[in-house]
Amino acid sequence: MPQKTIGVGVIWNEQGQILIDRRLQTGVLGGLWEFPGGKIEPGETVEECIKREIWEELGIEIEVGKHLITIEHIYTHLHVTLIVHHCDYVSGTPQPLECDEVRWVTLAEIDEFPFPEANAQIIAALRQNV
Numbered sequence: 361m362p363q364k365t366i367g368v369g370v371i372w373n374e375q376g377q378i379l380i381d382r383r384l385q386t387g388v389l390g391g392l393w394e395f396p397g398g399k400i401e402p403g404e405t406v407e408e409c410i411k412r413e414i415w416e417e418l419g420i421e422i423e424v425g426k427h428l429i430t431i432e433h434i435y436t437h438l439h440v441t442l443i444v445h446h447c448d449y450v451s452g453t454p455q456p457l458e459c460d461e462v463r464w465v466t467l468a469e470i471d472e473f474p475f476p477e478a479n480a481q482i483i484a485a486l487r488q489n490v
């Protein structure tokens with residue numbers, strides 16, 4: 361089974377909201393919501409990966425902060441390692457450059473959005489730490 365290591369950002373704004381994006385309908389886990397991020401490239405730190413992915417996917421500047429949690433999850437087709445960091449929004453308007461939709465949501469609202477299975481642990485960690 362293939363394995364992917366993914367840098368993931370939980371991006372906070374000054375109103376205490378978190379940025380989530382909706383994956384394209386086509387492909388794996390299509391139409392589900394996620395925290396922005398992507399595959400760590402060779403020679404890159406996780407912080408560099410998260411900053412780059414968020415610029416590429418959403419066109420915004422962020423500052424990567426402290427580590428929240430690392431999750432190992434096995435889907436039917438894939439083993440993923442999600443390395444999740446808190447991030448602070450800095451500038452720019454989030455644009456759905458590589459996804460269907462982007463939204464700022466509160467932690468109280470987040471259960472209304474369907475996420476991949478692995479994200480339950482991220483959301484639980486957020487609830488414990490905030």
Ligand SMILES: Nc1nc2c([nH]c(=O)n2[C@H]2C[C@H](O)[C@@H](COP(=O)(O)OP(=O)(O)OP(=O)(O)O)O2)c(=O)[nH]1
Pocket residue numbers: 364366367368388389393394395396397398399438440442476477478479
């Ligand atoms: N970015 C992100 N990925 C997540 C989350 N939850 C979760 O299970 N994943 C999984 C889905 C994907 O298999 C993988 C993210 O990889 P990716 O965005 O680089 O790749 P992808 O599947 O969209 O496709 P590709 O770029 O390899 O073609 O991690 C999440 O909250 N954010």
Ligand SMILES: [Mg+2]
Pocket residue numbers: 396397398399
């Ligand atoms: Mg991605």
